[in-house]
Amino acid sequence: MKKLATVEPIVALYILANMAGAIIIQQYIYRNIWENETNSSYIENGNRSNCYQNDSINPKQQVVQEKSSRYFMYLNLSVFFPGLIVTLILGGFSDHYGRKLFVLLPSIGALINSLADLAMAYFSWSIYVLFPSAILASCFGGFPALFAAAFAYVADVSSNKQKNMRMALLDMVLGVMGGIGALSSGYFLKAAGFIWPFLTVALINLANIIYIIFFFEEHTQMSRNEQNQISFCDKFKEILSRILIIFTSSDFRKRIHIGLLLLALSTFALAEFGALGLYTLYELNVPLCWNEILIGAGSATDLGIFLLSFCGVTIFSYHLRDIFIVSIGIFSFVGGMILASFATTTLLMFLVRLVSLFAFMPYPVLRSMLSKSVLPSDQGALFALVACLENLSGTISSTIFNNVYAATVKQFAGFSFLLAACLCIIPIGTLCVLFWWKPQEEECTPLITEEDCS
Template structure:
């Protein structure tokens, strides 16, 4: 149906003696032909101006509606910079928490199992009593088991909540999903403080990671942050914005791990706990005061606190099965597959640490920690600086991702065949871009869905981020154990095939999207 037919229908539907003076009346009339054109109430949503894209696609759907952002809303740069302190504080909190909770687990297991004093358990590495080596080994093994349980408790509730929260945030905004997860961090800090000051059973300490995830944890928080960035950015600046936020998160977490380890060794649990408890309070305050709520696109329903509804769950799932222009649905699935492969096979730090402990490297834990810290900071800064540079040089997101996959393959083979510290450092240098394709996949996914589906899509991405660590330990732990006797680096060779597959995915999508139907 063309515009002339639309005008004719509207003219017939209203008597001449009752002109439609108000915009609401005109929109209601137009809604009889195109229901989606009805403009929402202005006191609830950002002002919108309907744009029609002349794109009659395969499926005979109506022209796509593209809402505009209100004039007083933050621009792309401002919206991105608003998110940087949030993810930086999240990274710092997570970085400080990791060594803190491991040492608490170790101390409580030592005290409970062997009836040692806290002083001995906190310095168990230097314990020289009877059966010292056996006690140390048993404590380490028990700590590893309870830490694995801790990882599950800190991720499973997040996965459940994000399945509902993505759809909810598309209807009612991103601010609440940004603030709520930090309440879980505050509750976790309270539980951890109790465990640090009272001789509680080690398994009671598991309430700490569980409480951190009760309000969605870092999974829901990152879903909301990147949905917010996607709301305000365009194709020209989105990849730069996503890279800046992701880089800030990586640098913040690395700084937290370094600071947490140093503070823990010098001051015990008190100072790290204080910082870990203060950061989420500052973050919640920052979100409530400085983050401007996003307008809600495409809905006229009143605000609702009902998150865990069947509708939200089904809407969240439907975004991946929805029929779209050409092969767009397939492209979304392939980009998510590439993201999953990248998240899993970039998590090779444990295998790399085990390799460097052996000859010819013979690194100690401190040396490896410095190496990983420098590498993570370099990657974070590269994300924030090189992606904008590539964009200035007119490189598309997909070609940056292709270069990133090549960097990942070279780095994996370098790790596999390294026989000295020098060659290992060269391999790490070639991998400075290897994280880029995972980050840019997020930016490439955004224009493939409608504005009111961004939260649902970011929810799917965040789900992969939460699941990936479980597969990391499964792959690198099992493969390394099977091949360590004859080739410790073999797991990196196998991992490189995942990056080759990702490379093929990006090349295929780039080729397929040359079709003119995607530019209409």
């Protein structure tokens, strides 16, 4: 059977299933908390959710918003440490044992999680059963591990000139399939309830596992003799040393360069992940009061953001330096956040996505800049570190932004978006330093040896 040397279908199926599943499970939890707090069923009226603006019901709506926000925060915190540790281990191991196993494990974890969601909806279990299933799924690495393995695979098969475009293409696949999953989830949920969408998500995850096992071609493999010579403890120490030596080897300028790139990436992810994670709650709240169709349509407009971000990276790479491309993306995101903080109508909320059209450009460009700074044999360790930093940023941002949103939802629900815009001062300042402080030579940084990059 002929195998395919492409990781994009794996990312596409994974994101399609899990983006749809994430949006559906958020609404399931929200409705469950609504029914428990108000002792009434969740009823929709046309294009409006069960969201009222009169004084007798609105206080209960705010309580539901606060409890839902904190529930999502605790759920994100519960999966952080298992996912962090497993991602670090898998990323380093994949440099020697190949990427195939380490895109398979997160897909198995996603299947377990989707089956737990299906069982919860079918048997009407408590929403708190999501915690053990989510923790178990994170022990398989979760999205950060698949993310690290996928980008490391792209770095393996791409030249330095191709990395910007290939990584932007992978981000575009992520965005397009996520948009399709988000848009379809609303219509599917409205037409069939919760059980059939959860079953469909599980079947897509199963199809992804079948593709990985039978159709995905491995790229990097370690010989059997080499595998037998290295013990697990020695290998684990080597993985940790690969990450630590990033900051202890090479010249001072190169270390500053890598450190600033990581700082810019993690702080921008902190702001963006925190703000985007609040969109569903914000849209369910007054005065928008969106239903599942509008929520899915709003999330699907991110498809256009990913498409234009990919086009922007592709075009700008021929005319602008990488730092300027990243800056355009950050300012696009800041503009969208300022508009979102004052969005009180459906039209304005869709215009937020229009202003943010280039908001995803910084990620592929910053990853490409980091990838060019290390040896080809260390791409897995590098992207494991990047994935862990983004996972850490996502967890911290979830904690901060959900607490801030819960505290300010009664006074000014859009405050969290202004906070995200203000946090972008850090990556913008970092880029200014990078513009003036750059390595004297464009050469790879050795993580383990002192050999020159060929």
